[in-house]
Amino acid sequence: MIPKSKSKFIKQLQVKKYRKQEQCFVVEGAKSVQELLRSDFDVLWLAATPSFMEAQAKVIKRREVECLVATADELAEVGTLQTNDGALAIARFKPNVPPPEKTGIKLVLDDIRDPGNLGTIIRTADWYGIRDIIASEETADLYNPKVISATMGSFCRVRVFYTSLPEYLPKQKLPVYGTFLEGHHVHQVFFPESALLVIGNEARGISVEVARLVSQKITIPKWGDAESLNAGVATGIMLDNLRRSQK
């Protein structure tokens, strides 16, 4: 049973204002919670089905985390998922600090507003071994339940730092790549080992202020008639080309 005070708390955390105030967020679903327990996130408590608790007994014990027994229906009832296959956890925000590494590839998100797109971009970054994302302040909140869910556990491995891009970018001594409707054909670009790759907003692409800071304009060529690609799809295509040219 999840006590009323806790289920109320879970529901409050669906709202950004409360998440910020409490510095906590909700992780839902067996796979995501399983990865959370193995990450360096601070886990406050979790609610899970007996079978999840049995399967994850070792890590739950090692982390000394409070664990309430709940049915799958209860988990779905208090959470945002239509169905929940076993677990829900409350974890603490990580501090919003700039990425430590001065090298490697980092993604830069210029106002990605849709939580599903942000989650998919984080998952895709994880697939391509990218550990750091710099996001504009208008980008969707990493800790939104829809974002966490769409990352499929990748939020445990990819860090997101929110900042003002026009302030952050000029201080970096790395080439800045960005996708535009006109630019160098992505199949012909050779990416360096270290660079920043800007992904633009869903509706208007890369903003004028950020475009000014892009040193290498790239385009994903099209063969048909769509006006644009989904931001997550564009990220996948860019990163696949990037890793291929780095080989």
Add this chain to the structure above:
Amino acid sequence: MIPKSKSKFIKQLQVKKYRKQEQCFVVEGAKSVQELLRSDFDVLWLAATPSFMEAQAKVIKRREVECLVATADELAEVGTLQTNDGALAIARFKPNVPPPEKTGIKLVLDDIRDPGNLGTIIRTADWYGIRDIIASEETADLYNPKVISATMGSFCRVRVFYTSLPEYLPKQKLPVYGTFLEGHHVHQVFFPESALLVIGNEARGISVEVARLVSQKITIPKWGDAESLNAGVATGIMLDNLRRSQK
């Protein structure tokens, strides 16, 4: 003003059963309706803001389609979008017939359940000049408002044929490519001019019955730790590689 009978009809069309019964679907948003009016879909009627009607006056007249005046708020109220920037239309289903062409690249969807993913896949297919998609019967409904909206107008150019894949695929005399966790590295594959490309279900990938019919297994290599890619992202990466190798 949108009369009550019509707003009720629009709301009913959010439900698959009613869409099937009426053989009609709803298109929302200025850009999508604009593309609909220029497509070969049969448009029953539309509701739009005065400024949309003025901007599209020629095509509305040419198509002789009934047009109700409405405010943006009214359009949002009767539709599924949070905000609507100018128009909503009712159009008729196209008949569910196999694609005419025996050549070229066709996508095959093996149970893509998420409407957003299906819409994104259609949009991505359109970007890469693919005109035909074969979808399993369990794939999300093309005419679901979320699918139509996620295609960003590409539903006007890409046809979707629903059928049983285990019955359809063996009759085709084309190589069948499919993405698996193990297979030929996509960067090293040379795609032919004509082929079928299977995209698997979000959770379980390509089903056993369909996997048996795949002649060329391909994998998208990974550099990091995510377990899988989003289905739309995987489609984009496959099609980018395909068009590149065909050059």
